[in-house]
Amino acid sequence: LKQLNLYITDLSITDxxxxxxxxxxxxxxxxxxxxxxxxxVSDCDxxxxxxxxxxxxSAKEVVELKTFRDFSDKEYPFEWxxxxxxLMDMLNIAHGRLASQERLLKQQGTVKVPAxxxxxxxxxxxxxxxPVYSEDQPPVEAIHPDLEWRSVAKWxxxxxxxxxxxxxxxxxxxxxxxxxxxxxxxxxxxxxxxALIDSSEADWVELENAILDVSGTEISxxxxxxxxxxxxxxxxxxxxxxxxxxxRLKRWPQLGVWSTTPAxxxxxxxxxxxxxxIKTGVxxxxxVETEVALFLHACDAVGLGVDVVDQEVDSVTxxxxxxxxxxxxxxxxxxxx
Amino acid sequence: xLLKVVFAGPMGAGKSTAxxxxxxxxxxxxxxxxxxxxxxxxxxxxxxxxxxxxxxGDVGKVALFGVPGQKRFNFMWPxxxxxxxxxxxxxxxxxxNYLEELEEFVDTFRQWVDPSCFxxxxxxxxxEDLNACNELVANKELVMPVFxxxxxxxxxxxxxxxxxxxxxxxxxxxx
Numbered sequence: 001l002k003q004l005n006l007y008i009t010d011l012s013i014t015d016x017x018x019x020x021x022x023x024x025x026x027x028x029x030x031x032x033x034x035x036x037x038x039x040x041v042s043d044c045d046x047x048x049x050x051x052x053x054x055x056x057x058s059a060k061e062v063v064e065l066k067t068f069r070d071f072s073d074k075e076y077p078f079e080w081x082x083x084x085x086x087l088m089d090m091l092n093i094a095h096g097r098l099a100s101q102e103r104l105l106k107q108q109g110t111v112k113v114p115a116x117x118x119x120x121x122x123x124x125x126x127x128x129x130x131p132v133y134s135e136d137q138p139p140v141e142a143i144h145p146d147l148e149w150r151s152v153a154k155w156x157x158x159x160x161x162x163x164x165x166x167x168x169x170x171x172x173x174x175x176x177x178x179x180x181x182x183x184x185x186x187x188x189x190x191x192x193x194x195a196l197i198d199s200s201e202a203d204w205v206e207l208e209n210a211i212l213d214v215s216g217t218e219i220s221x222x223x224x225x226x227x228x229x230x231x232x233x234x235x236x237x238x239x240x241x242x243x244x245x246x247x248r249l250k251r252w253p254q255l256g257v258w259s260t261t262p263a264x265x266x267x268x269x270x271x272x273x274x275x276x277x278i279k280t281g282v283x284x285x286x287x288v289e290t291e292v293a294l295f296l297h298a299c300d301a302v303g304l305g306v307d308v309v310d311q312e313v314d315s316v317t318x319x320x321x322x323x324x325x326x327x328x329x330x331x332x333x334x335x336x337x
Numbered sequence: 338x339l340l341k342v343v344f345a346g347p348m349g350a351g352k353s354t355a356x357x358x359x360x361x362x363x364x365x366x367x368x369x370x371x372x373x374x375x376x377x378x379x380x381x382x383x384x385x386x387x388x389x390x391x392x393x394g395d396v397g398k399v400a401l402f403g404v405p406g407q408k409r410f411n412f413m414w415p416x417x418x419x420x421x422x423x424x425x426x427x428x429x430x431x432x433x434n435y436l437e438e439l440e441e442f443v444d445t446f447r448q449w450v451d452p453s454c455f456x457x458x459x460x461x462x463x464x465e466d467l468n469a470c471n472e473l474v475a476n477k478e479l480v481m482p483v484f485x486x487x488x489x490x491x492x493x494x495x496x497x498x499x500x501x502x503x504x505x506x507x508x509x510x511x512x
Contacts, residue, residue, distance in 0.1 A: 180464050220464070251471050252482040256496035265503035272480040273453050273507060284510060325509055327338045328502050330393040335495050337502070 004095060007037045007044035018081065026088045032095040046094045048082075093202035151239075153229035153301040155201040160221050166204040171195050175221065182224050185216040192217075193224065197231040222302045226258040229298035233290050236297035241278055241289050247296055248275035250305030258302075262337060263287040267295045275309040338397035342501060343418050344387070345446060346427035347438045348406035351460045351488030353387045355427065356401045359494055360389025364401075386417060415449045423454045423501030427488060428470075430462040439470055443477065452479050453508060456500045458486040458493075 008019060020036055027033075037044055082090075159166070160175040160182065173184040173192060186192040229236075240247075249271040255264055263285040270276050270284050281292035300306045344352040356364050365388040387403030404410075404417045418424055426442050428435045439457065446455070457474070459466055462485045474481045482500045486493040 249480060250475060251480065252484075252500075254467075254484065255482075255500065256493070257485070262499075265499050266507065268482065269453075269500070269503040269507040272482070273504075273511065284507065324338065325506065327340055327393060327396050328506055330396045331340060331391070331399055332499070332502055334391060334393055334399075335498055335502075337495070337499050 002032045002095070004032045004034050004045040004091075004098065005037050006034050006046050006048070006091070008048040015081070019087075022082075022084055022087055025084065026091070029088055030095070031092050034091050045098055046091070048090075093200070096200050096202045150200060151229065151232050151235045151297070151301065152196050152199065152201055153225050153232060153298070156196065156221075156228060157225050157301050157303060159206075160225070165207045167207055168195060168199055168204045172207075172216075177221070180221050181218050182221045183216050183218050187217070189217055189219045189224070192219070193227050193231075196224070196228045220257075222254070223258045225302045226253070226298050229301040230259060230294050232297065233294060236293040237290055239293070239300075240296045241293035246275040246277050246309040247271055248307040248309055249299055250307065253299055253302065253304060261287075261291075263291060264295055267292060271296070271299075271306075275307065340393075340397065340399045341421040342399060342401050342498065343421045343424045344401065344403045344427060345414070345418070345424055345442060346406060347429070347432070347435075347442070349432070350406065350427035350429045352403040352406065352427050355425070355488040355494055356387045356389040356403050358489060358491055359391060359401055359498075361392055362390045364389040386413065411445070414445065418446065418449050421450060421454065422505050423456065423498075424450050425497050425501070426455055426457045427460060427486075428457065428462075429460050430466040435459075435466070436469060436473055439473060443474070443479070443481075451508075452481055453504050454501070455481050456497050456504075457481055457483040458488070458497055459483065460486065460488055 006019075006023075008015070011019070016036075016038070023034055023036055034046075161177055163174075163176060163178075165172060165174045171184065171186055171192065173182050173186075175182050182192075184192045186195070249268065252268050252272055253260075253264065255268060266285040267281055267287070270281060276284075278289055278292050278296075281287070281295075282289055285292065287295075296306055344355050346352055353364075386405065387401075389401040391399040391401065393399065402417050402421075404414055424446060426439070426446070428439055428442075432438070443452075443455070443457075457470060459470060462470075464485075467483060467485055470483045474483060482504075484493075484496060484500075486497060488494065
């Protein structure tokens with residue numbers, strides 16, 4: 001793991017101990033190895049600033065601060081004392097951003113090692129009622145199932161509700177919600193899909209004063225969200241497959257227009273017709289559990305509406321051997337399905 | 338064994354075109370001079386029904402029926418949809434009253450066919466039309482497949498038939 005340095009201003013000894021303990025707990029879940037600096041702030045990669053804000057922070061740093069968002073699309077400042085999961089998010093986001101900056105510099109052929117400009121985040125000196133960490137908290141192994149995977153598709157669905165322009169490396173996309181399209185400078189839509197799938201939302205920087213008339217490839221917003229969601233198995237499994245609920249679709253997806261598999265026809269028929277469990281989806285469609293979860297996740301991300309219903313008895317049994325089913329199969333074969 | 342697929346919808350929606358594209362026999366058509374050109378500007382219209390077939394070898398065939406769009410022929414609708422595996426409801430979204438037509442067809446055909454047998458196909462549609470139709474269907478507390486489709490496109494028609502087949506297969510499993 002790459003080593004990065006963290007520095008937080010104005011810490012008491014107790015604060016330092018707390019941060020060090022939090023870093024130790026989070027270590028297995030961080031994408032980089034973060035070293036907590038006691039001094040020598042010039043070496044830090046991420047600078048967390050407690051209020052009052054340091055007067056010598058430049059305007060540039062303040063601008064960077066504005067683009068530093070957490071995954072629920074809230075802008076920092078963060079609360080102090082900092083919560084364990086907030087710290088984890090912040091460190092992983094910062095690593096993602098630093099890595100993307102590094103890649104950008106490499107792609108631009110920069111030879112000089114850039115002077116370090118630490119990510120700057122400002123803390124609110126709000127004292128929380130509950131302790132950040134206590135001995136009563138479960139051990140790391142017990143925390144792991146609660147760690148949330150993040151969905152770029154859902155982030156995209158959120159930001160695309162308004163006109164906006166985002167950049168990651170040399171890729172740009174602009175959302176035009178009035179026309180339900182996304183315009184990108186990517187040569188092909190697959191290039192944008194890959195970039196979205198391989199990145200996190202933290203990699204994408206919003207260009208706040210950008211002009212929206214980006215010329216380039218125009219893609220249906222929903223088809224982008226759908227395609228990206230279908231490539232998020234970890235998130236889908238966590239959000240859907242692990243639950244015991246029954247699901248019901250409110251609207252059908254645009255099969256044949258968006259990326260489609262044969263199993264999706266059966267899954268749409270099932271969840272459009274009645275509330276059913278993932279298990280029933282597996283039985284009816286022949287898809288594996290993850291595929292069913294991905295389908296539900298994609299339907300949800302694209303805004304079709306997936307109702308989660310309490311327990312209901314599935315009336316589905318194993319498919320009967322029926323002459324009519326044989327005719328339907330022959331019809332499918334005829335259509336080349 | 339005979340599977341029946343019915344193409345319904347108002348005049349000019351593309352029902353006859355869809356059957357012509359899909360049929361493996363020369364479609365039987367009952368076109369007559371259109372006396373309602375003030376409604377839809379096309380020279381002829383289906384007054385009886387369109388009929389086409391897709392052959393499935395030894396196991397049977399699929400009969401494709403196109404029902405006449407004019408409401409004065411609505412006495413034929415329940416006869417033609419009886420026993421249908423599915424109903425493709427075609428709409429021309431360039432017509433200003435397409436939402437009223439959709440509502441009327443959904444309400445009418447629901448009397449004879451289970452909503453799970455429907456697929457709604459929107460010809461000349463935009464995403465706005467698609468959303469409007471989905472909203473209308475949702476307001477009736479129904480979940481129906483709604484697609485943009487060009488009745489001249491074999492690919493689009495295949496998707497519609499695939500949906501009907503999946504729905505039919507599900508009925509075997511669920512009912």
